[in-house]
Amino acid sequence: MGNLLALIQNETLKVWKKKRFAVIVLILLILIPVFVYAQMKISQNTEKKFQTDWRAELQSRITDNTNALSSERIPEEWKKWRRALVQQLQYYLDHDINPQTPNAVTFTRTFMDNAVSLFIPLMVLAVASDLVSSERSTGTIKMLLTRPVRRWRILFSKLATLTLYVSLIVITTALLCYLISGLVFGYEGWGEPVFVGFQVQGSDVNTTGVHAITQGVYLLMQAGLIWFSALVVSIIALMVSVLLRSTAASFVTMMATIIAGTILSSMASSWTTAKYLFNVNLEVSSYLRGTPPPVEGMTLGFSLAVLAIWGAAALIVSFTVFTKQDIMN
Numbered sequence: 341m342g343n344l345l346a347l348i349q350n351e352t353l354k355v356w357k358k359k360r361f362a363v364i365v366l367i368l369l370i371l372i373p374v375f376v377y378a379q380m381k382i383s384q385n386t387e388k389k390f391q392t393d394w395r396a397e398l399q400s401r402i403t404d405n406t407n408a409l410s411s412e413r414i415p416e417e418w419k420k421w422r423r424a425l426v427q428q429l430q431y432y433l434d435h436d437i438n439p440q441t442p443n444a445v446t447f448t449r450t451f452m453d454n455a456v457s458l459f460i461p462l463m464v465l466a467v468a469s470d471l472v473s474s475e476r477s478t479g480t481i482k483m484l485l486t487r488p489v490r491r492w493r494i495l496f497s498k499l500a501t502l503t504l505y506v507s508l509i510v511i512t513t514a515l516l517c518y519l520i521s522g523l524v525f526g527y528e529g530w531g532e533p534v535f536v537g538f539q540v541q542g543s544d545v546n547t548t549g550v551h552a553i554t555q556g557v558y559l560l561m562q563a564g565l566i567w568f569s570a571l572v573v574s575i576i577a578l579m580v581s582v583l584l585r586s587t588a589a590s591f592v593t594m595m596a597t598i599i600a601g602t603i604l605s606s607m608a609s610s611w612t613t614a615k616y617l618f619n620v621n622l623e624v625s626s627y628l629r630g631t632p633p634p635v636e637g638m639t640l641g642f643s644l645a646v647l648a649i650w651g652a653a654a655l656i657v658s659f660t661v662f663t664k665q666d667i668m669n
Contacts, residue, residue, distance in 0.1 A: 343489065347497035355467060355501060364463050364509060368516050375451060376521045383442045383525075394438045402429050424632045432535065437552075443529030444522035445555045449562055451517045456566045457605065457623040460513065461573045461598045467505045468577035469594050470587040471498045472662070491663045495582075499655075502574050510567045514559070530556040536628050558628065565624040568644070572618060572651040573598065579654040582662050598622075605634040615642070618650035 355361070405422045408414060414422075432438070452460075472495075518527070533552040553561075577594045584590045601619020604611075614620050615635040624647070626633070627640035 344493055344497065347489065347493060348500045351471075351497045351501040352504060355471075355505060360466050361505060361508065364466060365512060365516075367463070368513060369520075372451070372516055372520045376447065376524055379442070379447055379450075379521070380524050395433060398429055398433050398438075402426055402433070405429075424630070428630055435535070437533060437535065443525045443532075444518045444527050445529035445532070445559060447521040447525060448514055448517040449555065449559050451521075452514060452559075452562055452566055453625050453629070455513065456569055456625050458598060458602050460509065460566060460570050461622065462595065463509050463513075464506055464570050464574045465577055465591060465594050465598070467509075468502055468574040469581055469591040471502065471578055472581040473584055473587045473590045492659055495659055495662045499575070499578065502578060503571060506570050506574050507567060510563060510570060514563055530554060534558045536561075536630075562625045562628060565628070569622045569624050569647060572647040572654075573622070575651045575658075576618065576654045579658045582658045582665075611635070612637070616646060618647055621646045 405426050408422055409419055532555050534555050535552055536558065537551050573594075576597075577590070580593055581587075581590045584593065597619055601617065601622060604614055604617065604620050605623065612635055615633075615638050620634050621638070621643035623634075624640065624643050627643070633639070633643075
C-alpha cells in the first residue's frame with residue numbers, strides 16, 4: 341500500500357512540475373472575467389429595456405420562440421427544442437419564478453452548464469492526453485518499468501493522479517466562477533429556488549415531477565454530473581495515451597473527438613445510433629434543467645450508463661495493453 345501511495349505521489353508531482361494545472365488556472369482567470377463582463381452588459385441592457393421587469397423579458401422570449409415555430413426555414417428538431425423551451429419558460433412565469441436572477445451562483449451554474457461539453461473536457465485533456473505517451477517519447481517509461489513494481493500499479497497511480505486533477509479542475513472552475521462573478525453580481529443566491537424535474541417527451545414537457553430545490557443543491561448536483569463526465573473523458577484520453585506513442589497524436593485525436601461530439605449533438609437528432617457515442621452524452625447536466633437531448637429517447641440514466649460503459653471499456657483496454665505491450669522498444 342505504501343509503495344502505491346509513493347507512486348501516486350510521484351505521478352502527482354510530475355504533473356504539477358509540468359505546470360499544466362497552473363496554465364489551466366491562468367486560462368480561467370483570463371476567460372471568466374470576460375464572460376462576467378459580457379453577462380453584466382446583458383443584464384444592464386435587459387434591465388434598461390424592460391425596466392427591471394423580468395416577467396416582460398420572459399414573456400418576450402416566449403413570444404419570440406413561439407413566433408419562430410411558424411418559420412419553414414427552421415429544422416423540425418430545432419422546433420421541438422423551442423416548443424420545450426416555451427413550456428418551461430411558461431412554467432416559470434406561471435409560478436412567479438425568475439430563472440435568470442443575476443447573482444454569483446446563477447452565473448456559476450450557467451457557466452458550468454455551457455462548459456461541460458467542450459471547455460472542461462479540453463482542460464482535462466491538457467493533463468490526461470500525455471500521461472503515458474510523453475514518458476515514452478522522453479524515455480522515462482523505461483526507467484520506471486525497470487523498478488520492481490507491477491505494471492498495473494504504475495498505470496493505477498496515473499489513473500489516481502488523473503482523478504485528483506479532474507476533481508481539482510472542476511472545483512477550481514466553479515470556485516473561480518463564483519469568486520470573480522460575485523464581485524459584480526454579489527455572493528448571495530444559494531437559497532433561491534430552482535425548478536428541476538422537467539421531462540422532455542418528444543415535443544412536450546412533462547411537468548408532473550417538477551419540484552423546487554435551492555441553487556446550492558442544484559450546483560452540487562451539477563458539479564457531480566460534470567465531474568463524472570470529465571472523468572470519463574480523462575479515462576478515454578488515458579487509453580489513447582497508452583495506445584499512441586506520440587503525445588501530439590494523442591492530444592489531437594482526443595480534441596477532434598470532443599469537438600466532433602459537440603457538432604454531433606446539434607446534428608444527430610435523425611441519427612439514433614449516435615446516442616451510443618460517449619461524446620454525444622457528455623452534456624449530462626442539461627438533464628437537470630430539462631433541455632431536450634440530442635437524440636430523442638435519451639435520459640439522464642441512459643447517458644450515465646453509456647458514459648460508464650465507455651469508461652469501463654477504456655480502463656480494460658488501457659490496463660490490458662499497458663501490462664502486456666512491449667513498451668521497452
